[in-house]
Amino acid sequence: MGKTKKKHSSKNKKYKKNIKKKILKVLKKWKSKQVSKQVSKPVVEYEPTRPITLTGQLFSFRDLKPMPIPKKDLLGKCRFVSEFDKLNRIGEGTYGVVYRAKDKKSPVEQIVALKQIRMENEKEGLPISAIREISLLFKCDHENIVRLHEIVVGKRLDSIFLSMEYCEHDLSSLLHNMTTAFTEAQVKCILLQLLKGLKYLHSNFIIHRDLKLSNLLITDKGCLKIADFGLARLSSVPSKKMTTKVVTLWYRAPEVLLGSPMLTKAIDMWATGCIFAELFLHKPLLPGCSEMHQLDLIFKLFGTPNSSIWPEFDSLMAHKHFTLKPQPYNNVRSKFPELSDVGYRLLNFLFIYDPSRRGTAEESLQSSYFTETPLPCDPNLMPTFPEHRNLKSKKQSNQPKVAQNIPTGLPSLMDLLQ
Numbered sequence: 073m074g075k076t077k078k079k080h081s082s083k084n085k086k087y088k089k090n091i092k093k094k095i096l097k098v099l100k101k102w103k104s105k106q107v108s109k110q111v112s113k114p115v116v117e118y119e120p121t122r123p124i125t126l127t128g129q130l131f132s133f134r135d136l137k138p139m140p141i142p143k144k145d146l147l148g149k150c151r152f153v154s155e156f157d158k159l160n161r162i163g164e165g166t167y168g169v170v171y172r173a174k175d176k177k178s179p180v181e182q183i184v185a186l187k188q189i190r191m192e193n194e195k196e197g198l199p200i201s202a203i204r205e206i207s208l209l210f211k212c213d214h215e216n217i218v219r220l221h222e223i224v225v226g227k228r229l230d231s232i233f234l235s236m237e238y239c240e241h242d243l244s245s246l247l248h249n250m251t252t253a254f255t256e257a258q259v260k261c262i263l264l265q266l267l268k269g270l271k272y273l274h275s276n277f278i279i280h281r282d283l284k285l286s287n288l289l290i291t292d293k294g295c296l297k298i299a300d301f302g303l304a305r306l307s308s309v310p311s312k313k314m315t316t317k318v319v320t321l322w323y324r325a326p327e328v329l330l331g332s333p334m335l336t337k338a339i340d341m342w343a344t345g346c347i348f349a350e351l352f353l354h355k356p357l358l359p360g361c362s363e364m365h366q367l368d369l370i371f372k373l374f375g376t377p378n379s380s381i382w383p384e385f386d387s388l389m390a391h392k393h394f395t396l397k398p399q400p401y402n403n404v405r406s407k408f409p410e411l412s413d414v415g416y417r418l419l420n421f422l423f424i425y426d427p428s429r430r431g432t433a434e435e436s437l438q439s440s441y442f443t444e445t446p447l448p449c450d451p452n453l454m455p456t457f458p459e460h461r462n463l464k465s466k467k468q469s470n471q472p473k474v475a476q477n478i479p480t481g482l483p484s485l486m487d488l489l490q
């Protein structure tokens with residue numbers, strides 16, 4: 073009995089082993105068929121002649137299921153820059169050269185701005201400023217924010233361009249070339265559009281961090297566009313620590329100059345105050361030539377702050393090795409004798425020392441400055457200066473650039489999200 077039982081069980085084992093082997097064989101065959109199907113028929117067509125895929129994998133073999141790529145992520149299909157005719161160079165900044173170019177493939181004449189990313193000192197890929205600019209601009213959809221059409225590539229791996237909507241002027245060169253100042257109705261029109269753009273950015277938790285006249289573009293239809301998002305960041309609630317070396321000196325808020333670790337959207341509002349004043353005066357309000365000089369100019373104009381008007385002030389000053397000359401008065405009124413009382417109130421609202429009390433874009437838009445005469449002019453009635461664009465071959469920015477502490481190399485995801 074015992075012998076026959078043993079015989080049976082060993083037969084069973086052999087039988088099971090054989091079946092297992094067969095199943096495995098069939099499975100293997102089936103799997104390899106699936107893989108070859110995937111290879112010969114990718115879900116996304118990919119032209120091998122195009123050198124760059126800015127997005128990750130095209131499809132995954134892991135689960136043998138194709139991964140559809142959302143249309144907006146099809147950066148692997150970047151067009152070549154040779155599909156554009158470069159017409160002329162229109163600007164040059166710290167992070168790249170900008171060209172006016174014509175899209176040869178567009179059925180209607182389309183002029184774009186091509187900003188070439190400067191890669192000279194980059195050893196590890198795209199600079200962080202470019203990655204920030206691309207990721208934030210792709211998120212934005214507002215008429216007062218410059219539109220990023222697409223990423224365009226050159227033959228070399230390191231030639232990458234942003235193709236953006238073309239704007240006739242930037243406010244810095246426009247102001248530089250104008251013989252007479254903007255009228256108050258025009259100043260209001262520009263300020264209103266800037267505040268609308270900022271309201272959109274701030275409600276999407278984006279802080280621009282480098283607002284200045286040369287980063288405000290104007291189309292030939294008088295529409296203002298906020299540009300240059302190379303320093304912009306996503307803010308978080310509560311606000312995170314950010315590098316303090318942001319915003320070109322003349323537009324830099326006092327909390328940035330004093331090294332506050334918590335930088336908020338209020339730094340954009342201080343810069344907006346400086347821009348408002350500059351448009352009105354036709355010259356920069358606070359043209360400092362060093363950080364100390366900048367602070368000195370601010371305190372002279374707005375009075376020396378103290379902890380009763382700005383609670384954070386004493387703790388910020390505790391680590392400073394300089395003392396302040398007391399200046400008890402706010403001298404703004406004497407600088408703007410022609411500004412109405414409401415206009416003056418709005419200006420002071422943007423220059424409140426305490427960032428948590430400084431005017432926001434949303435609040436400023438409610439100011440009756442925009443409903444009293446002269447009313448803001450219609451953007452279509454803004455002057456167009458076609459001749460000025462040609463005058464501007466190089467960026468005329470004479471603002472001192474203080475080193476902006478920007479790390480180079482490929483950013484981590486955290487960097488992008490900070």
Ligand SMILES: Nc1ncnc2c1ncn2[C@@H]1O[C@H](COP(=O)(O)OP(=O)(O)OP(=O)(O)O)[C@@H](O)[C@H]1O
Nearest residue numbers: 163165166167168170185236237238239242286300
């Ligand atoms: N979309 C555009 N249309 C027309 N001109 C543009 C456009 N984008 C940029 N420019 C011009 O190019 C100049 C430099 O562009 P941008 O500010 O984006 O470069 P950047 O290297 O980031 O400059 P920055 O040194 O100010 O950080 C602008 O001041 C403007 O004159």
